[in-house]
Amino acid sequence: MLCLELWYFTAVIILVGYLKNPEVEISAISICMNFQLWTLMVSLGFNAAVSVRVSNELGAGHPKAAKFSVVIAVSTSALLGLLFMAIIFGGRTYLPKLFTDEPDVVKETSRLGHLLGATIFINSIQPVLSG
Incomplete structure (x- = not known):
């Protein structure tokens, strides 16, 4: 699963290269993917835990205990996904500054903040369910 996810991200970067201003767009999507992969590591940890x-x-x-374990793991991961989503929504203008000083890249990454937050929340649940 992780291999396909990385191939997907690589394909997204290649497609972004065909946009109007590829340097800024690739920088923005790379910053978003970095945040996405940080939060995905937490979900993959829950994936391994729930599997065991x-x-x-x-x-x-x-x-019944196995079913309860799945419910608790999905609930916990969803709550962490909501927390990460709130952090992204709240800091979408400040967090890109951790990676770059270019105002165009910060602005473009901030514009992607809503999509990034929603993606982080959805991807916090999916790996746990596949575990």
């Missing part, structure tokens, strides 16, 4: 927990509970013959 559910398999242990199912192996012990406790299907």
